[in-house]
Amino acid sequence: MSVRNLIAAGSAADLLLLCAGLVVWSSAFVALYAALSLGCAFGWDAVALGPVSLQRGILVGLWLAHLALIAALLVWLRRRAAPTEDPGRFLARATLWASVVALAVTAANYAPILGLSACL
Amino acid sequence: MSDAARPLVSGGAAPRDTDTPEDLTPAQRDLARIWETPPGWGRLAAVNHTVLGRRFIVAAFVFFAIGGVLAMLIRAQLASPRSAFVGPELYNQIFTMHGTVMMFLFAIPMFEGLAIYLLPKMLGARDFAFPRLTAFGFWCYVLGGTILVAAMLLGIAPDSGWFMYTPLSSGRHSPGINADIWLLGVTFVEISAIAAAVEFTVSILKFRAPGMSLSRMPLFGWYVLVTAGMMLVGFPPLILGSVLLEAERVLDLPFFDPARGGDALLWQHLFWLFGHPEVYIIFLPAAGLVSTILPVLVRREILGYAAIVVSITVMGFLSFGLWVHHMFTVGIPHLAQAFFSAASVLVAIPTSVQIFLWIGTMMAGRPSFSVPMLYLVGFFVVFVCGGLTGVMLAIVPFDWQVHDTHFVVAHMHYVLVGGFIFPMLAAAYYYLPHVTGREPLYGVGKLAFWLIFVGFNLTFLIMHLTGLLGMPRRYASFPTGYGWDWPNLISSVGGFITTAGFALFAIDMLFQLRFGRRTKPDPWGAETLEWAMPLRPRAYAFASLPTVSSRTPLRDAPGLGAALERGEGHLATPRNRWQETLVVDMASGEPEHIAILPRPTILPLLTALAIAGIVLALLFKLFWLAPAAAAAMVVLLLLWSRDAGQRQDHGLLDAGRGLALPLHAEVARPASWWGVVFLLAADATAFASLVFGALFLWLVAPGWPGPEVVPLPPAKALALAAAVLAAAVAGRAAVAALRRSVPAAALALWAAAVAEAAALGLALWLMLADVPAPTSHASLAMTAAFLAFVALHAGIGAVLAALGVWRCVAGYVSVRRAADLRIGVLWHDYTAATALLSLVFLAALPWLVPLRSLARP
Numbered sequence: 022m023s024v025r026n027l028i029a030a031g032s033a034a035d036l037l038l039l040c041a042g043l044v045v046w047s048s049a050f051v052a053l054y055a056a057l058s059l060g061c062a063f064g065w066d067a068v069a070l071g072p073v074s075l076q077r078g079i080l081v082g083l084w085l086a087h088l089a090l091i092a093a094l095l096v097w098l099r100r101r102a103a104p105t106e107d108p109g110r111f112l113a114r115a116t117l118w119a120s121v122v123a124l125a126v127t128a129a130n131y132a133p134i135l136g137l138s139a140c141l
Numbered sequence: 142m143s144d145a146a147r148p149l150v151s152g153g154a155a156p157r158d159t160d161t162p163e164d165l166t167p168a169q170r171d172l173a174r175i176w177e178t179p180p181g182w183g184r185l186a187a188v189n190h191t192v193l194g195r196r197f198i199v200a201a202f203v204f205f206a207i208g209g210v211l212a213m214l215i216r217a218q219l220a221s222p223r224s225a226f227v228g229p230e231l232y233n234q235i236f237t238m239h240g241t242v243m244m245f246l247f248a249i250p251m252f253e254g255l256a257i258y259l260l261p262k263m264l265g266a267r268d269f270a271f272p273r274l275t276a277f278g279f280w281c282y283v284l285g286g287t288i289l290v291a292a293m294l295l296g297i298a299p300d301s302g303w304f305m306y307t308p309l310s311s312g313r314h315s316p317g318i319n320a321d322i323w324l325l326g327v328t329f330v331e332i333s334a335i336a337a338a339v340e341f342t343v344s345i346l347k348f349r350a351p352g353m354s355l356s357r358m359p360l361f362g363w364y365v366l367v368t369a370g371m372m373l374v375g376f377p378p379l380i381l382g383s384v385l386l387e388a389e390r391v392l393d394l395p396f397f398d399p400a401r402g403g404d405a406l407l408w409q410h411l412f413w414l415f416g417h418p419e420v421y422i423i424f425l426p427a428a429g430l431v432s433t434i435l436p437v438l439v440r441r442e443i444l445g446y447a448a449i450v451v452s453i454t455v456m457g458f459l460s461f462g463l464w465v466h467h468m469f470t471v472g473i474p475h476l477a478q479a480f481f482s483a484a485s486v487l488v489a490i491p492t493s494v495q496i497f498l499w500i501g502t503m504m505a506g507r508p509s510f511s512v513p514m515l516y517l518v519g520f521f522v523v524f525v526c527g528g529l530t531g532v533m534l535a536i537v538p539f540d541w542q543v544h545d546t547h548f549v550v551a552h553m554h555y556v557l558v559g560g561f562i563f564p565m566l567a568a569a570y571y572y573l574p575h576v577t578g579r580e581p582l583y584g585v586g587k588l589a590f591w592l593i594f595v596g597f598n599l600t601f602l603i604m605h606l607t608g609l610l611g612m613p614r615r616y617a618s619f620p621t622g623y624g625w626d627w628p629n630l631i632s633s634v635g636g637f638i639t640t641a642g643f644a645l646f647a648i649d650m651l652f653q654l655r656f657g658r659r660t661k662p663d664p665w666g667a668e669t670l671e672w673a674m675p676l677r678p679r680a681y682a683f684a685s686l687p688t689v690s691s692r693t694p695l696r697d698a699p700g701l702g703a704a705l706e707r708g709e710g711h712l713a714t715p716r717n718r719w720q721e722t723l724v725v726d727m728a729s730g731e732p733e734h735i736a737i738l739p740r741p742t743i744l745p746l747l748t749a750l751a752i753a754g755i756v757l758a759l760l761f762k763l764f765w766l767a768p769a770a771a772a773a774m775v776v777l778l779l780l781w782s783r784d785a786g787q788r789q790d791h792g793l794l795d796a797g798r799g800l801a802l803p804l805h806a807e808v809a810r811p812a813s814w815w816g817v818v819f820l821l822a823a824d825a826t827a828f829a830s831l832v833f834g835a836l837f838l839w840l841v842a843p844g845w846p847g848p849e850v851v852p853l854p855p856a857k858a859l860a861l862a863a864a865v866l867a868a869a870v871a872g873r874a875a876v877a878a879l880r881r882s883v884p885a886a887a888l889a890l891w892a893a894a895v896a897e898a899a900a901l902g903l904a905l906w907l908m909l910a911d912v913p914a915p916t917s918h919a920s921l922a923m924t925a926a927f928l929a930f931v932a933l934h935a936g937i938g939a940v941l942a943a944l945g946v947w948r949c950v951a952g953y954v955s956v957r958r959a960a961d962l963r964i965g966v967l968w969h970d971y972t973a974a975t976a977l978l979s980l981v982f983l984a985a986l987p988w989l990v991p992l993r994s995l996a997r998p
Contacts, residue, residue, distance in 0.1 A: 033727055036355065036727060039454060040454065044457065044458075046462075047461065047462075050480065050484075053480065054480065057474060057477055059477055062996040079985060107354060107356040108355045108356040108357070108730075112356070115450050115451050118447070118451045119454055123492075126455070126484075126487055130485060133476055136475065137475055137479055138475060138476070139474065140476075141474060141475050
């Protein structure tokens with residue numbers, strides 16, 4: 022039996038996708054920490070933006086944008102044609118679950134934005 | 142995946158102690174001749190993974206013993222109040238070196254050694270992708286470690302704590318060479334870690350048995366893959382921080398000096414950006430061993446393979462969101478602390494997923510209390526306790542209370558000893574037959590376990606109380622009357638019991654090596670490929686390479702080891718004295734090409750010695766010697782390329798079992814191309830850390846805005862931008878020109894070399910002529926640092942392009958053999974990108990700096 026028949030097709034791109042949701046979580050971390058530091062330094066928390074401060078508005082906006090990005094990734098992962106054989110099937114399932122975890126972590130990790138004082 | 146209890150299988154060939162030529166087939170004799178490490182002084186030229194893995198392990202254990210002696214000195218000092226055993230100066234060196242040795246010279250190298258020894262065999266390859274890099278990493282590690290230990294023996298060891306906080310470690314407060322020894326010595330050792338990370342990443346992704354897709358890869362491969370990725374991202378911030386701090390100490394560039402626009406907290410950020418992932422870098426490979434050993438010992442396939450892969454991937458990322466939990470008391474806004482606190486708690490979830498899956502596997506299996514199992518139970522108890530106190534420390538108000546107390550010391554030891562040393566001890570007994578060909582005798586191992594387990598808990602359980610009672614870390618003595626006397630005495634007694642256990646373990650290992658019974662093949666009934674070979678393993682590991690169709694190849698084919706020995710796999714017949722192994726597609730494991738690996742050479746040792754020369758020249762302020770040693774290093778590195786590649790096209794070659802594949806020199810993306818990709822990923826992290834450092838100082842450091850920032854002369858800056866862009870274009874033109882002729886490609890490479898040399902000259906000119914007094918303020922020092930970064934990369938680019946010209950002329954390059962040129966494209970593109978980003982940042986700085994005056998004080 023040839024080796025080619027023993028194995029299913031796969032690609033390195035699947036491996037990168039495994040990390041995609043968590044890369045968005047990392048991006049959220051950097052963006053929120055940077056925006057918080059800038060806002061506290063330049064007094065954005067003292068500027069009103071409707072019912073909230075400019076500081077909180079920017080932070081919530083960044084947070085929601087990253088959540089939306091992971092949600093879009095999840096929708097795309099669900100819709101794309103799922104491979105029926107390994108390793109594609111295994112990587113597709115692992116990628117889906119890693120992205121679900123990334124969404125949950127991004128939601129939980131930055132939830133203090135909603136309540137805590139920003140610059141104390 | 143079947144849930145059935147697993148059968149006992151026997152996968153290897155007959156037991157043996159040493160081979161005689163009569164034991165081997167003609168093909169095996171040829172393989173042995175091709176792959177052997179020369180005897181005598183030739184041992185210094187070893188590049189074989191089995192040899193180097195063993196050396197790494199032995200060296201790491203020697204450093205562990207040194208660290209252990211230092212721990213005993215600490216416990217002797219703290220056994221009683223007002224101790225006069227050693228004075229504060231010596232005590233500072235002792236606890237600094239204990240932490241440094243255990244973290245940098247024991248834990249990381251020990252995992253590297255085990256991975257180097259095991260991984261190629263587990264993955265079904267004959268060696269790693271870059272054997273000379275493995276050897277180079279080993280020598281950098283040993284020489285760097287020797288410098289640190291020699292300094293200790295001379296009484297000039299680092300004494301600012303293993304995390305070297307500024308301003309204590311800066312020139313003003315640590316004027317001797319103690320801190321320089323740490324900064325240069327540890328950076329030297331970190332070169333070894335980066336080398337290993339590149340080696341692991343490429344080898345795991347590409348050097349596997351045909352058919353071993355990622356879904357069939359042993360879990361240890363996944364663990365080390367994630368760990369290696371973390372090392373590529375985690376170590377560069379510390380390397381950058383060490384370079385900046387050494388530059389402050391030697392050149393007076395004030396990166397960390399608050400009086401001149403620097404900030405001591407920048408060091409803490411850069412250190413812990415490395416330091417916290419480091420904990421997971423140490424834990425994950427050990428957890429990988431648990432996932433490997435435990436299912437074999439309980440006779441049950443591991444539960445939740447995919448869940449474990451997802452968990453370790455998540456841990457790999459989350460561990461980078463925790464670093465500020467070491468800095469909760471430095472005055473960071475509560476909301477930022479909440480981000481890091483939440484991430485620190487969340488990371489416990491993927492860790493727990495693994496622990497519950499291991500427990501579930503044990504419950505579903507049939508555990509027997511062998512010695513490795515005993516150590517695994519020790520791991521569960523100790524590590525779970527450490528994890529729980531870790532969650533406590535992640536909670537900000539609690540952390541404030543116990544920060545810098547012995548509670549943190551106790552927590553850290555529970556995590557690291559529980560999460561690393563106990564699994565390593567289990568692995569030592571489990572893999573002893575593999576490494577030595579001898580079976581362990583159990584009595585002594587069990588006694589050693591109980592001494593270590595009881596002694597460890599006696600030492601560190603009560604140390605939580607010592608910390609809660611308020612005793613601070615790193616104090617050479619303590620007064621009586623605070624309730625610290627008895628807990629410290631008990632900790633010291635426990636420490637000596639633990640040491641007795643480790644001494645017994647070491648004696649046991651030596652005795653097994655000398656007197657143990659010869660082992661049978663696959664004594665544990667494991668089902669992974671490392672057991673499909675004669676024990677002890679031969680230099681070529683596999684006489685022929687297996688094809689894999691599941692995660693349990695030895696269950697599928699119980700006689701696989703013997704079949705491979707008979708040459709029934711791939712690449713069974715050696716040719717041209719080539720060290721051949723197969724390279725596969727990353728995800729599918731489909732065979733792609735044949736790699737010819739380099740033979741033993743002294744060059745890695747000589748190159749490491751040249752770097753040691755640079756380190757020692759800088760340490761002893763012999764600045765005239767450093768450039769000479771650097772030149773020697775460059776020449777030696779260039780000599781490496783003589784044995785890389787081919788001077789003729791071979792086309793498709795027989796790989797056995799009806800497979801015909803090209804050689805690595807004739808594919809678009811050989812291992813070396815991937816190696817440079819991952820090296821550049823690490824480099825990009827260093828660059829990002831530099832950008833972070835500059836922005837951090839701009840936003841947070843006192844003393845900003847400093848003196849007026851003079852913009853770089855536009856003509857020179859534009860010329861520099863044009864030069865790096867021209868080099869990138871010329872590098873790509875060389876690849877295109879290769880379709881016409883090799884000389885045309887060489888001409889384009891000449892243009893790239895000239896452009897890079899011009900960029901080097903312009904960057905140096907800007908740095909020396911247009912950055913006024915960089916010692917006066919951190920903004921100017923940062924400007925100089927960016928230009929130095931560009932100059933360094935342009936210089937390397939010039940050398941690479943010139944090397945490419947030589948390889949074209951020498952016949953290493955053809956239309957089919959174009960990887961050299963493609964690697965050059967990677968470097969020139971990266972240099973151009975980082976140089977342009979640097980120039981944009983430096984052009985924006987004169988506008989950025991005045992904005993700081995708008996910020997709150």
